[in-house]
Structures are given as structure tokens and as C-alpha cells.
Amino acid sequence: MKKLIVIAAVIFFFLGASAQKYDQLAKTPPMGWNSWNKYGCNVSETLIMGMADAMVSSGMKDAGYEYVVIDDCWQISRDENEEIVADKDRFPHGIKYLADYIHSKGLKFGIYSCAGTLTCAGRPAGRGHEYQDALSYARWGVDYLKYDWCNTGTQNAKSSYTIMRDALYAAKRPIVFSLCEWGSNKPWEWAGEIGHLWRTTGDISDSWNSMISILSQQKDLAKFAGPGHWNDPDMLEVGNGGMTTEEYKTHFSLWCMLAAPLLAGNDLQNMSPETKSILTNKEIIALDQDILGKQAELWRNNGDYQIWMKMLAKDEKAVCLLNSSDEKKTVLVDFGLIAQARTEGAEDSKPLKLENFTVRDLWEHKDLVLKESSTYIDILPHSVKVYRFVKK
Numbered sequence: 341m342k343k344l345i346v347i348a349a350v351i352f353f354f355l356g357a358s359a360q361k362y363d364q365l366a367k368t369p370p371m372g373w374n375s376w377n378k379y380g381c382n383v384s385e386t387l388i389m390g391m392a393d394a395m396v397s398s399g400m401k402d403a404g405y406e407y408v409v410i411d412d413c414w415q416i417s418r419d420e421n422e423e424i425v426a427d428k429d430r431f432p433h434g435i436k437y438l439a440d441y442i443h444s445k446g447l448k449f450g451i452y453s454c455a456g457t458l459t460c461a462g463r464p465a466g467r468g469h470e471y472q473d474a475l476s477y478a479r480w481g482v483d484y485l486k487y488d489w490c491n492t493g494t495q496n497a498k499s500s501y502t503i504m505r506d507a508l509y510a511a512k513r514p515i516v517f518s519l520c521e522w523g524s525n526k527p528w529e530w531a532g533e534i535g536h537l538w539r540t541t542g543d544i545s546d547s548w549n550s551m552i553s554i555l556s557q558q559k560d561l562a563k564f565a566g567p568g569h570w571n572d573p574d575m576l577e578v579g580n581g582g583m584t585t586e587e588y589k590t591h592f593s594l595w596c597m598l599a600a601p602l603l604a605g606n607d608l609q610n611m612s613p614e615t616k617s618i619l620t621n622k623e624i625i626a627l628d629q630d631i632l633g634k635q636a637e638l639w640r641n642n643g644d645y646q647i648w649m650k651m652l653a654k655d656e657k658a659v660c661l662l663n664s665s666d667e668k669k670t671v672l673v674d675f676g677l678i679a680q681a682r683t684e685g686a687e688d689s690k691p692l693k694l695e696n697f698t699v700r701d702l703w704e705h706k707d708l709v710l711k712e713s714s715t716y717i718d719i720l721p722h723s724v725k726v727y728r729f730v731k732k
């Protein structure tokens with residue numbers, strides 16, 4: 341009996357030891373580019389290499405974007421050994437060649453698969469091949485895996501994603517693990533120990549209504565996010581044409597306030613100056629990448645006028661005033677009160693005194709000149725004002 345217990349303990353120790361995610365990854369929300377929002381299934385080696393080049397030449401890399409991720413449709417079949425096979429017409433040199441190219445640019449490489457039997461676009465997926473696929477990814481030099489949830493039948497989400505987490509760990513290459521089960525099984529409650537980020541909703545589309553509806557589904561999720569484990573409200577649509585420049589500024593500001601992963605989804609090779617200046621606004625990106633890793637909370641909700649608040653490292657904070665109405669709004673903002681306020685997750689932080697701070701407008705790139713603590717602020721329709729309380 342004693343012997344049995346010892347054997348069981350040893351087995352448990354070894355299984356337990358492999359049952360973890362790589363926990364030194366994604367200390368701040370991952371930043372990069374993903375093919376899906378703009379190109380769907382129309383992916384190829386030429387496209388992906390071009391995007392890697394453009395990520396460097398456009399200044400995106402300097403602004404912090406790092407991962408170049410091919411989404412669905414790179415895979416076409418399995419070979420006689422059940423190894424996953426890339427589409428040879430579209431990826432003639434194979435996936436490792438592409439990964440090497442991306443690494444040679446100082447960037448990281450991401451790929452996509454799915455926990456079901458087929459991906460959402462009907463390509464071969466991971467179910468039953470998790471360990472084999474993880475080894476292929478590690479051999480190719482994959483740094484990031486997005487793992488979808490189509491064709492999963494009666495599979496249990498937590499155990500399906502746990503299998504892939506363990507497979508990635510066993511393959512011995514640090515790979516950021518991005519769960520994409522659309523929030524169906526409340527992954528924020530269980531995915532922190534499985535992956536580095538998890539989708540919280542269905543797919544974004546390139547419209548104001550879609551973006552704002554996703555925002556409204558984030559408001560109770562702040563407490564689940566932090567360094568190494570992020571809520572993912574889906575990828576960016578900035579620059580894809582379905583929203584105005586002002587709306588894209590709003591979309592980008594809100595995603596940064598939410599400490600969302602920042603995966604651009606536009607054509608990086610042909611960006612308008614407006615798109616580029618949104619995606620590379622370093623002062624806004626700094627909110628997203630703040631090392632404290634707090635997601636913004638909805639501090640005041642007046643329907644189509646909301647104030648989101650994000651606590652930052654070193655006792656700083658950011659606020660985003662959102663006018664989601666179709667009319668310009670003029671609002672009276674009490675910066676003294678905002679300075680003192682604390683979000684729910686940060687009751688233990690110090691209330692700030694306005695006199696110790698400069699209030700900086702992160703789109704105007706200017707400090708506010710405040711004669712009094714309260715002042716009137718104009719906010720355009722579908723627009724935001726984003727302020728950072730910077731210590732004097």
C-alpha cells in the first residue's frame with residue numbers, strides 16, 4: 341500500500357510539473373499584427389513577409405509591435421505521419437522559412453490553429469494532434485499560438501485548452517498561448533493558469549457599433565486581467581476603412597485603456613498618415629503597456645458619456661472621457677475629483693492630489709493649463725479625450 345502511494349505521488353509530481361503555462365511571457369499585453377481582419381483566408385508567404393518588412397519600415401516595430409501572426413488558412417492537410425502541412429502554393433518555402441525571416445527582422449512569429457476537429461475555415465485543426473502539432477510549432481520557431489473554438493462538439497473548453505497548454509509546455513519552446521473561445525465559457529474565470537490571453541466576445545467587425553458593443557461587454561472583467569493573463573476584446577480594425585479617423589482614435593484609446601492585446605489588422609504596407617499616427621501614438625500605447633497591468637474600469641456611466649479610469653504604475657493614472665453619442669458634448673470635468681478617485685481593484689492605492697500632477701492630453705500631446713480643478717471640455721461625437729495624470 342505504502343509503495344503504491346509513493347508511486348502515485350511520483351506520478352503526480354511529474355504530471356504536476358508539466359502542467360503549467362510558460363509564465364514569464366506577456367508581462368504586458370502582446371502587440372503585433374494578425375492577418376484575419378483584413379485578409380481572411382487570403383494569406384501567403386509574400387503577404388506575411390511584406391507585413392513583417394512594413395512593420396519595421398513604418399515605425400510600428402519601434403512603437404512596440406512585435407508578433408506577426410498568420411491566422412486561419414495556412415494549413416491544408418495532414419501527411420502520412422499525420423503531421424500538419426502548410427499550403428504549398430501559398431507558402432512554397434514552408435513555415436520555418438517564414439519564421440526565420442520574421443526573426444531576422446527582430447520580430448516574433450505567431451500561428452493559428454483550433455481546439456476542434458477543423459478550424460473555423462474548415463482546415464485541419466488540433467483535436468487529437470496537440471502534442472504532435474506543438475512539436476511542429478516549436479521546431480518551426482513559433483512564438484505565439486492563437487487557438488480557436490470551432491467544430492468542438494461536446495468538448496469541454498477548459499480541458500481542451502489545458503491539453504494544448506501542456507503540449508506546448510512539453511515541446512519546450514516558450515509560446516504565448518492565446519485562447520479564442522469567444523467568451524462562451526467565461527474563460528476569465530479559469531484561463532489565467534492556462535493561457536496568456538483569452539477572447540471575451542465574438543468577432544469584432546470594422547464598424548462603430550461592433551466596437552462599442554464589445555466595449556460594453558468588458559466593463560465587469562477588469563479584475564481578471566493582469567501581467568501574463570489578459571482579457572482580449574479582439575483585434576484592432578484601425579485603418580480598415582469602416583470607421584472614421586475619429587472613431588478609430590476612440591477604438592485604439594479604449595483598447596489601450598483596457599490593457600487589451602494590440603494586434604493591428606490592417607494593411608501595414610499602405611497606411612494613411614492618420615492610421616499610422618493612431619497606431620503609433622506612443623503616449624496612448626504607454627497606457628496599454630504600463631507595467632502595473634491594470635485594466636480600466638468604467639468609473640462613471642452616464643450612458644453615452646462615460647469615464648473610464650486606469651490605474652498606472654508609480655501612482656499615476658489615466659482617464660478616458662468617451663462621447664459615444666452622435667452630438668458634440670461639452671462636459672464639466674472635475675480633475676481634482678478624478679485625481680482622488682480610485683478604481684474598485686485599487687482601493688489600497690493612494691488618493692492623488694491634483695496639485696502634485698500635470699494633466700496631459702495624450703492626443704493633443706499637450707499639458708492642460710488648469711486655472712481651477714473643474715473645467716469644461718468639448719468632446720466630438722464618437723470621440724474621446726484621454727488624459728494622463730503625470731507626477732510633477
Ligand code: GAL
Nearest residue numbers: 376411412460461488520543
Ligand atoms: C474565428 C475567430 C477569428 C478568426 C476566424 C478564423 O473564430 O474568432 O478571429 O480567427 O475564426 O477562421
